[in-house]
Amino acid sequence: MTIPMTTLDTTHLKVLFDRLNTRYQLDLSNYAPASLERRLERFLSLHYFQSIETLTDKLVTDSEFYDLFIKELTVNTTEMFRDASCWKIIREQIIPALKDLPNIRIWHAGCSSGEEVFSMAILLQEENLLHKSRIIATDLNKNIIETAKKGTYSLKSLAQNEDNYVQAGGQKRFSDYYSVSEPFYTMNPSLLENVKFMKHDLSCTKEFSKFDLILCRNVMIYFNKELQEKVFMLFQRSLLKKGFVVIGKKESMAYYSNSGNFTEINSIEKIYRIK
Amino acid sequence: MKTQKFSPRKNIRAIVIGGSAGSIPVMCKILSGLPAPFTIPLIVCLHRMKNVSEGMIEVFSNASLNPVLEPNDKEEIKKGNVYLAPSNYHMLVEKNNTFSLSTDILVNYSRPSIDLTFQSCSRIFGHEMVAILLTGANKDGVDGMCMAKKNGATTIVQSPDDCIAPYMPQAALEKRCIDHIFSTTEITEYLISLLKEKLV
Numbered sequence: 001m002t003i004p005m006t007t008l009d010t011t012h013l014k015v016l017f018d019r020l021n022t023r024y025q026l027d028l029s030n031y032a033p034a035s036l037e038r039r040l041e042r043f044l045s046l047h048y049f050q051s052i053e054t055l056t057d058k059l060v061t062d063s064e065f066y067d068l069f070i071k072e073l074t075v076n077t078t079e080m081f082r083d084a085s086c087w088k089i090i091r092e093q094i095i096p097a098l099k100d101l102p103n104i105r106i107w108h109a110g111c112s113s114g115e116e117v118f119s120m121a122i123l124l125q126e127e128n129l130l131h132k133s134r135i136i137a138t139d140l141n142k143n144i145i146e147t148a149k150k151g152t153y154s155l156k157s158l159a160q161n162e163d164n165y166v167q168a169g170g171q172k173r174f175s176d177y178y179s180v181s182e183p184f185y186t187m188n189p190s191l192l193e194n195v196k197f198m199k200h201d202l203s204c205t206k207e208f209s210k211f212d213l214i215l216c217r218n219v220m221i222y223f224n225k226e227l228q229e230k231v232f233m234l235f236q237r238s239l240l241k242k243g244f245v246v247i248g249k250k251e252s253m254a255y256y257s258n259s260g261n262f263t264e265i266n267s268i269e270k271i272y273r274i275k
Numbered sequence: 276m277k278t279q280k281f282s283p284r285k286n287i288r289a290i291v292i293g294g295s296a297g298s299i300p301v302m303c304k305i306l307s308g309l310p311a312p313f314t315i316p317l318i319v320c321l322h323r324m325k326n327v328s329e330g331m332i333e334v335f336s337n338a339s340l341n342p343v344l345e346p347n348d349k350e351e352i353k354k355g356n357v358y359l360a361p362s363n364y365h366m367l368v369e370k371n372n373t374f375s376l377s378t379d380i381l382v383n384y385s386r387p388s389i390d391l392t393f394q395s396c397s398r399i400f401g402h403e404m405v406a407i408l409l410t411g412a413n414k415d416g417v418d419g420m421c422m423a424k425k426n427g428a429t430t431i432v433q434s435p436d437d438c439i440a441p442y443m444p445q446a447a448l449e450k451r452c453i454d455h456i457f458s459t460t461e462i463t464e465y466l467i468s469l470l471k472e473k474l475v
Contacts, residue, residue: 034367034375034395075379218378221348228349250361250376252347 008037012052016059023060026070027203030227039073046072071143075222076112079160080174081119082217083249084167086269091169093265094244095127098212104133105240107211109202109231110219111137114148115161118177119168120215121191126171130194136209138200145197151187158185205230210240218248225255232256236274245272286403287315287469289352289368291396291423293389293416294409295322297439299331301409301459303338308463311340312355313470318368320360320392322385322415331359346374360387367395383415393419402427405469407462409433411443417450424452431455431462 017029028036040052049055059066081087098104104124108117117137124130139145153161165174178185200208202219214235220228235245236258245253245262247270253259262272294302298321306317323331335343335357345361352358352372360366365377365387375395382388393406393416406423408416410433424430430453435441437458447453457465 032369032375034369034398035377035379038367038391038395039379075377077378077380221376221378225349248348248378250345250347250364252349254347255349 008040008052012056013037013040016052016056019056019060020066024063024066025204026201030203030224032222032224035075035222036073039075043069043072067141067143070141074141074144076141076144078112078115078218079157079164080115081161081164081168081170082116083269084164084169086217086246086249086271087119087123087164087168089266089269089271090246091123091127094213094246094271095123095129097242097244099127099129101212102132104129104213105209105211106133106135107209107214107238108135108137109200109214109216109235111139111145111148111197112141113144113153114151115153116215116217117148117195118151118187118191119165121195122165122170122177123168125191130191133194135195136198136211137195138198138202140199140201140203142199145199149192149197151189151192152184153187155180155183155185202231202234203227205234207234207238209238211238211243212240213244213246214238215246217246218251220251221248229256233258236261239274241274243274245274246270247272287405287429287472288400288403289316289318289396290405290407290466290469291318291320291393291400292407292409293320293393293411293419294433295411295413295415295440295443296324298409298411298433299334301433303335304459305463305466306335306339306341306343306357308460309339309341309466310470313341313357313466314354315466315469316352316354317341317357318352318366318392318396319357320366320387320389322387322389322411322413323362331362335359346376348374348376350374360392362387365391367391368399370399383413385413385415389416390419394422397423397426397428400428404428405431405466407431407433408444408447410438410440412440413443414446416443417446420447421450421452424454429454431457431465433462434458 020026111117124133162174178187253272262274265271265273332343341355341357343357345359367375369375382391406420406428408420420430432444432447432453434456435445
């Protein structure tokens with residue numbers, strides 16, 4: 001019988017996870033193995049590590065290197081108004097339900113480089129609600145939070161983002177929201193006036209506030225079912241009365257044990273509301 | 276190596292198929308020739324337009340006697356289903372027989388990437404899988420075929436004479452990681468023979 005080729009040995013992986021957990025309180029054992037192992041292998045070969053043990057030793061002794069590791073291990077691909085159809089539903093169905101609240105509390109869980117935070121701020125500004133919104137954006141990776149705060153992106157991503165903005169029902173011109181300085185463009189800093197960025201690890205499942213709307217799109221696909229369950233529980237505890245949760249298009253609340261506490265608002269865009 | 280019929284002697288847990296958008300008609304022809312229930316899962320990764328998420332399911336569902344679906348993340352892989360990689364996600368599989376999706380960067384300019392699906396399936400199914408590469412004009416899928424072969428899978432390419440864009444199967448042939456070169460009809464016949472073997 002041929003053994004499937006894997007360069008990662010389970011015992012060594014467990015040692016890596018245990019030592020990272022002890023040293024940095026990072027628990028990778030609940031990440032989805034297929035993606036995680038692929039990223040790990042990629043990291044090993046990009047940085048010329050011969051074995052996972054040498055990588056483990058380096059990580060626990062060098063915290064700067066650890067930051068780089070986290071940056072490269074986590075998937076940070078995102079876009080402004082990614083999945084425009086979803087943003088259209090947010091504009092047409094969620095915003096009207098929130099607009100009369102004295103203030104609107106929003107959590108971007110796993111905000112990555114900030115594109116969805118800017119998307120939300122633009123949408124709220126166009127609906128004349130940004131001034132009374134309080135947005136918290138969190139990510140595990142502190143370097144990527146710095147990118148988000150700057151709001152500076154490569155011009156290569158501009159055409160796609162402009163296109164998404166139009167598809168999502170944008171009411172102005174996307175160019176009203178940024179200034180260009182080749183080869184980058186920077187989003188208007190005023191969009192972040194009511195945004196607070198924080199480092200937060202979803203896998204430690206700590207609640208810190210209450211929200212009317214939680215966006216966590218294409219983040220939990222990197223977790224296993226056990227961790228997804230805990231994160232859904234965290235979201236449930238963190239929602240205000242009749243609050244909304246939006247997850248990624250191919251994610252599902254179906255495996256969550258308390259999914260009965262939510263109403264499915266849109267089954268294609270995966271929008272849920274707590275009963 | 277040409278088209279001799281090959282008697283499978285192992286338990287096949289998955290049939291994994293890759294191709295570019297041009298292979299949609301080929302895929303329809305294969306699906307329409309398969310009986311239902313087809314008790315081996317078909318895991319299909321075709322290149323597709325990023326912003327066109329609908330349409331492909333309908334096309335394949337019309338052709339197929341077996342249910343065609345785009346899996347959600349964590350969905351269990353079930354016999355008798357045809358799984359299609361969703362637009363703008365990579366499709367991977369886990370040891371616990373579920374799908375794992377990813378929005379990781381493009382691989383070979385593609386998301387979904389055929390290489391990623393083949394490689395991930397190869398890790399899980401090893402020699403108990405059949406990998407099939409259809410027509411295509413980019414090298415995505417070739418490395419995945421090589422890995423599948425290395426791990427003992429049966430590897431098949433659509434005959435370059437039969438392809439509208441033979442680059443993809445041709446590149447795999449040059450890597451010498453291919454067991455069979457089949458026409459579309461032969462691919463269908465081969466898959467049906469796997470099923471008979473399995474039922475015995």
